Amino acid sequence: MANLVGPQSDSDKRKSVKAALAKKLGFSKKSDTDPNVPPRYYRFDEYPEYKAIKQKQQIADKLHIRNPFFNVHEQVANEDTVIEGRHLVNYAGYNYLGMSGDPTVNKAAMDAIERYGTSVSASRIMAGEKPLHRELEAALADLCGVDDCHVFVGGFGTNVTTIGHLFGPKDLIIHDALIHNSILQGCILSGARRIMLPHNDYNAMEKILGKERMDYERVLIVTEGVYGMDGDIPDLARLIEIKRRFKTFLMVDEAHSMGVIGVQGKGIGQHFGIDPKEVDIWMGTLSKSFASCGGYIAGERALIEYLKYTVPGSVYSVGISPPNAAAALAAIELMLAEPERLERLRKRSGLFLDLAKAEGLNTGLSGNTPIVPVIIGSSLQTVRLAEALFDRGINVQAILHPGVEEKATRLRFFLSCRHTEEQIRATVSTVAELYRSPS
Numbered sequence: 143m144a145n146l147v148g149p150q151s152d153s154d155k156r157k158s159v160k161a162a163l164a165k166k167l168g169f170s171k172k173s174d175t176d177p178n179v180p181p182r183y184y185r186f187d188e189y190p191e192y193k194a195i196k197q198k199q200q201i202a203d204k205l206h207i208r209n210p211f212f213n214v215h216e217q218v219a220n221e222d223t224v225i226e227g228r229h230l231v232n233y234a235g236y237n238y239l240g241m242s243g244d245p246t247v248n249k250a251a252m253d254a255i256e257r258y259g260t261s262v263s264a265s266r267i268m269a270g271e272k273p274l275h276r277e278l279e280a281a282l283a284d285l286c287g288v289d290d291c292h293v294f295v296g297g298f299g300t301n302v303t304t305i306g307h308l309f310g311p312k313d314l315i316i317h318d319a320l321i322h323n324s325i326l327q328g329c330i331l332s333g334a335r336r337i338m339l340p341h342n343d344y345n346a347m348e349k350i351l352g353k354e355r356m357d358y359e360r361v362l363i364v365t366e367g368v369y370g371m372d373g374d375i376p377d378l379a380r381l382i383e384i385k386r387r388f389k390t391f392l393m394v395d396e397a398h399s400m401g402v403i404g405v406q407g408k409g410i411g412q413h414f415g416i417d418p419k420e421v422d423i424w425m426g427t428l429s430k431s432f433a434s435c436g437g438y439i440a441g442e443r444a445l446i447e448y449l450k451y452t453v454p455g456s457v458y459s460v461g462i463s464p465p466n467a468a469a470a471l472a473a474i475e476l477m478l479a480e481p482e483r484l485e486r487l488r489k490r491s492g493l494f495l496d497l498a499k500a501e502g503l504n505t506g507l508s509g510n511t512p513i514v515p516v517i518i519g520s521s522l523q524t525v526r527l528a529e530a531l532f533d534r535g536i537n538v539q540a541i542l543h544p545g546v547e548e549k550a551t552r553l554r555f556f557l558s559c560r561h562t563e564e565q566i567r568a569t570v571s572t573v574a575e576l577y578r579s580p581s
Contacts, residue, residue, distance in 0.1 A: 205522075208529050210540050218243035221560035223537060230537040231565050233555040238402055238512050239483045240560040241433035241473040254468035262461040267451065270461035278462075278471045282426070282438050285400065285408050285474065287418030290446040293438045294455055295462050297397060297427030298324040300437030303455025304425070305362070305393075306331030314358040316347060318376070320369050322395060334362075341507075344380050351388040361390040367399025367410035371546065371554065372506050373513030375403070378410055382420045393423035401431025402512060407477050407484045428462075431477065434470035436462045487512055487559035494557055494566050501574035506550075512557040515541075516573060517550055524551040530576045536569055 164170070170178040181188040202209065213234075216224040220243055223232040241247050254274060264270035275293060283291040294300040305328025309315060313334040317325060320341050329336045335358070339346050347363070355361060363385055365376045378394070385392040396409045404412030409426075411418045418424070423441050428434040439449060449456065477483065491512045498505050504517040518524040521542040528540040531553075538553045546552065553573070557566075 202525075207525055208532070210525055210528055210532075213537070221558050221562070221565065225537065228535070230532070230535050231561075231569060233536070233538040233557070233569070235558075236398070236430040236512075236556045237433065237558055237560075238431050238487055238556070239407075239433075239473070239477055240558055241431065241469075241476065244433065244473075244476065246476055247433050247469050247472045250468040250472035251465035254464040258464035260465065261463050264461070265457060265459060266461035267457050272461070272464060272467070274464055274467040274471065275461060278467045278474075279438070281471055281474045283440050286424045286426075286440040287408070287411060288424060288440050289443040291438050291440040292446050292449050292453075292456065293428075293436055293462050293467070295436055295459055297429060297437035298327075299455050299459075300425060300427075300439060301325050301395065302328045302331060303453050304423070304439050304449065305329060305364075307449070307453045307455075308332075308423075309334045309360055309362055312358060313360040313362065314354065315362045315364065316350065316390075317364045318342065318366070318369075320371060321364065321366065322370060322397070325364055325395065342374075342376055344377065344384065347384060351384065351390070355388050355390070361388065362393060363390050364393040364395065367394050367396040368402060368511045368513065369507070370398045370513065371541065372515060373398075373508035373511040374506075375399070375410065375413070375509060375511065378414045378416060378421075382416060385422075386420075391422040392420075393425060394421050396424060396426040397430060398511070398513060400426045401477055401484075402487070406481065407431070428466070428470040432470040432473040434466045434473065436466055436470065483559045487557065490559060490561045490563070490566060491557045493563060494555065494561075494570060497567065497570040498573070501570060503570075503574060503577065506552070514555045514557065515552040516555065516577075517552045518577075519549050519551060521548060521551045524553060527573075527576055528553060531572065534572055534576070536572060 168180045182190060186192060213225050219232055219235040220237055220240055221232060223230055258272055258274070262270035262272055266275060279291040279293055283289065301322070301324035305315070305325065309332040311333040313332070314337065315329045315332065315334045316337050316339060317329070318341055319338050337350055363381060365381060368375055381392055394410060400409040401407045403410060406412065411421065419442070423439060423445065426438050428436040428438070439446070488510070491514070492510060495505060495508055495510070495514050498514060498516060506515045506517050508514045518527060524540045524542060528538060531538055538555055541552050541554050543551055
C-alpha cells in the first residue's frame with residue numbers, strides 16, 4: 143500500500159515558508175481584497191529609514207543645532223560664497239581651479255546655447271550627437287593619454303552603468319574600503335562578487351588574487367586617483383604590477399585627481415610618470431576641475447566603441463547638454479594655457495595642510511592635494527564646530543556617521559586656487575581656536 147503520509151510537497155514547503163515570512167513581517171490575511179499589510183510596506187512616511195532621518199532632525203532641533211545640509215548658495219561658489227545673505231569664506235565645493243564662474247568658461251557655455259540650445263534632446267546614438275561632444279572627448283582622451291573617450295551626463299551614473307555593464311555574476315571586483323559609493327552601486331548592479339580591502343592594503347590584494355583569481359572569468363581592481371574623503375593618493379605603480387601579474391582589469395576613478403595632480407594637471411598617471419595605457423579604464427568627472435556636469439570613461443578604442451553602442455547609461459539617456467560640453471572643453475583649454483592656476487592650487491593646499499599640522503589638528507591621510515580633512519571623532523562635536531565656524535564666516539561641510547565611522551567624523555576642507563593666503567591662515571587659526579575651546 144502506498145504511503146499516505148508522504149514527504150511534504152514543494153508546494154506545501156513554499157506555503158510554509160510564505161506563512162513564516164508573513165508572520166515575521168507582521169502580515170495577516172483578512173481577505174484577498176483587504177490584506178492587513180503594515181503601513182511601513184506601502185507608505186513612504188512610514189519607512190523606518192525615513193523615520194530615522196526625522197528622529198535625527200528632532201534631536202538636532204532640541205539641541206538647537208542648525209541643519210548643515212542643503213545650504214542655498216546665492217552666487218558662484220568659489221573661494222567665497224553667499225548663504226542667507228551672508229558672505230563666507232567657502233571650503234565646501236570642489237571648484238579647484240576656479241573655472242566655474244570664469245568669464246571664458248561662461249562665454250563658451252553661452253555661445254553653445256546660442257548655436258545648439260540648452261539640450262541635445264535625444265540620446266547621442268539616436269539624434270543627440272553634436273560636434274562639441276567629439277571635441278570634448280578628443281580633449282579628454284588627450285589628457286588621459288589614451289585612444290578615445292566617451293562622455294556621460296553624470297559622474298555618479300558613469301561608474302554605476304559602466305561597471306554594471308562590463309562585469310557580471312561570473313566576475314570578481316576588488317575595491318578599497320574607502321571607495322566612492324558610485325563604484326559600490328556599480329558593483330551591486332553587475333552582480334559580480336565584491337571583495338573590499340583595507341585602505342591601500344596591496345599585500346591583502348595579492349593574497350586574495352593568488353588564492354581566488356582562477357575562480358572567476360574577469361577580475362576588476364578599482365581605485366581612486368585621489369581619495370575624495372581623505373585626500374591621499376594610491377600607489378598606482380604597485381597596482382599596475384599586480385594587475386599585470388594576475389591578468390586583471392584596472393580602473394582608476396579620477397574624479398578628484400584630474401586637473402589637480404600631475405605636472406600639467408593630467409592626473410595620477412602623469413603624477414607617477416606611468417604609461418597611461420597600463421590602466422584599462424580611466425574614469426573622471428566634469429563637475430570639479432572642469433566647471434561642468436557629467437562624467438567620462440577613457441581607454442582603448444575597443445572599450446570606448448563597445449560602450450558607445452551598448453552601455454545603458456548612455457544609449458538610454460540623453461547626451462550631455464551643449465553648455466555643459468562647451469564649459470568643460472573651455473576649462474580644459476584654460477587649464478593647459480594657464481598653468482599658474484594649478485601651481486597656485488598646490489601652494490594653497492600645501493599651506494593649509496602645513497598650518498593645520500602645526501596647530502596639532504588631525505589631518506588624517508591627506509597629502510599634498512586640495513582635500514584636507516580635520517578629523518574630530520564625534521558627530522555632535524563635528525556639527526557644532528561646523529556651526530561655530532559658520533557663525534565666524536567660514537563655510538565647511540561636516541562629514542558625519544554613517545558617511546564615515548563615528549571615530550572618523552570630520553570637517554572636510556576643499557581648497558581652491560582662488561583662496562588667498564590670508565583666508566587660509568585665518569581659517570586654520572579659527573578652526574584650532576574653536577576646536578580647543580570648551581563646548
